Amino acid sequence: MPNLIRFTAMLKFLRRLALSVVVLLGLVVLWDVTTYDAPAWQADYRRLKTDMASGYANLDWMAQHRKLDILALDRQTTAAIDGAHSRVRAFLAIRRFIKAFKDPHFRMRVGDRPIVEAAPVVTPAEGDATEEEAFVDSPAGADCTAAGYEDANHAFVFPFARLPGWTPVRDGDFPTALIGDIGVLRIAQFGEDSYFGACEKVFKPGIGEYELKLAVRALQQEKLKQAIGELKSKGATRLLIDISGNGGGTEWVDEVIALMTDHAMSREDARMVGPVCDRSGIWRGEPVCQVLQDAPERIQLQGTGVWTGPVLVLADRGTGSASESMVAWLKLNHVATIIGERTAGAGCGYVNGGTRTQFRASPFDVMMSNCARFLDDGTNEVEGIAPDIEIPMHVEDATQQAAALAAVLAKK
Known part of the structure; x- marks a missing residue:
């Protein structure tokens, strides 16, 4: 009987709690609906379109090459915001607008508030001040955690262990192994802030953010050189670099690329936004000048x-x-054979912070790339880069994945 009484009391409590939650949610929804300000959300949306017209590097490519109907998309989004009747639905309308571009660097995020009205929306590639005058190396913080460093997963993810002859050599930040005469090197991240252990080794009180980044980079470069040297000493005559799942990082990648050959390489430099006209008419279907500066010289x-x-x-x-x-550098210059599947299509990212739209009606910012990289055939990297040899990279059968790679390696 006492157990039954306790059970009944608990059941009543849970019912009251559930009712309270329902009432609270109802009040939140009611508040959202009654305080929704459609004109404020439309103003934010217009601000976003203005910033995109002059500062989104891939806008013209999306309209002209992907044939994205930005006029129809604009009409749909405007109508959706007007008929949203709540912040949640207005947010979802703008998110659908952004997702329609299918660009990993065009995204929403929670922004810093309050907004500094004098801050530039489009980050310039160059300023009037000299580099020395403009650069200030802000303090990194009290330690590596405060500096924003963390230890990401650096291990192999592809099922290499199922390949015949797989012999691990080292683990750590850059794991290596041998498959016969093939040395395998895993580079999971190109961002210095993904290597917490390296940060701790070079951190010192008062160090600046940029100084810390360069110190971590230098340490990691030495680790890469040692890893490659060790593979060579163990008989590797071919090198397989595993950057599957590597979402990117910083310009450190250029130094890593240089390790892989003794040849001089070249490619078209990234193109920055820099329209020479008012491009607002693009949202009305009017002819406008290009959003990007003219193609620069090859680097x-x-x-x-x-x-x-x-x-x-x-x-x-x-x-x-x-x-x-x-991938682009090594493929375009015939240094490497690319195996796997088409890359993410993130392309060029945020030079000096990229282009940012700060909303007033919500705590969100929209980030967009202010640069674009093109392959030698004129293709924007936002389309991804096709491999030279395609194999299944995302199938449930790990044995099938490993067998496909083994077949390729046997022929190379």
Whole structure:
């Protein structure tokens, strides 16, 4: 009987709690509906379109090459915001608008508030001040955690262990292994802030953010050189670089690319936004000037020759941004054979912070790339980079994945 009484009391409590939650949710919904300000959300949406017209590097590509009907999309979004009747539905309308572009660098995020009205919306590629005058290295913080560093997963994810002859060599930040005469090197991230242990080794009180980043980068470069050297000493004559799932990072990638050859390489430099006209008419279907500056001269990258043998690169749809730059450099200059699947299509990202729209009606910012990278055939990297040899990278059968790669390696 006492147990039955306790059970009955608990059941009554849970019913009251559930009723309270329902009432609370109802009040929240009622508040959202009664205080929704459609004109404020429309003002934010107009602000976003203005910023996109002059500061979104891929806008013209989406309209002209992907044939995205931005006029129809605009009409749908405007109508959806007007008829939203709540913040949640207005937010979802703008999110649908952004997702329609299918651009990993075009995204919403929670922004810093309050808004500094004087802050530039479109971050310029160059300023009037000299680099020395403009640059201030802000303090990194009290320790690596305060500096924003964390230890990401650096391990192999592809089922290499199922390949015949798989022999692990080292783990750590850059795991390596051997498959016969093939040395396998895993680089899971190109962002210095993904290597907490390296940060702790170089951190010192009062160090600046940029100084810390360069110190971590230098340490990681040495680790990469040591890893490659160890593979060579153990008989590797071919190098397979695994950057599957590597979503990118920083310009550090250029230094890593240079390790993989002793050749001089070149490619078209990234193109920055820089329209020479008022482009607001693009949302009315009017002819406008291009959003990007004219194509710059080709840039050069001299290999340092830490590795000089044949190179293979394993990439997949998770290989993006800075990692796609590595794929492009090595593929365009015939340094490496790319194996796997088409890359993420993140392309160029945020130079000096990129372009940002700060909403007033909600605590969200919209980030968009202010640069675009193109392959030698004129294709925007936002389309992803196709592999030279395609194999299944996302199937449930790990044995099938491993067998497909083994078949490719046997022929190379």
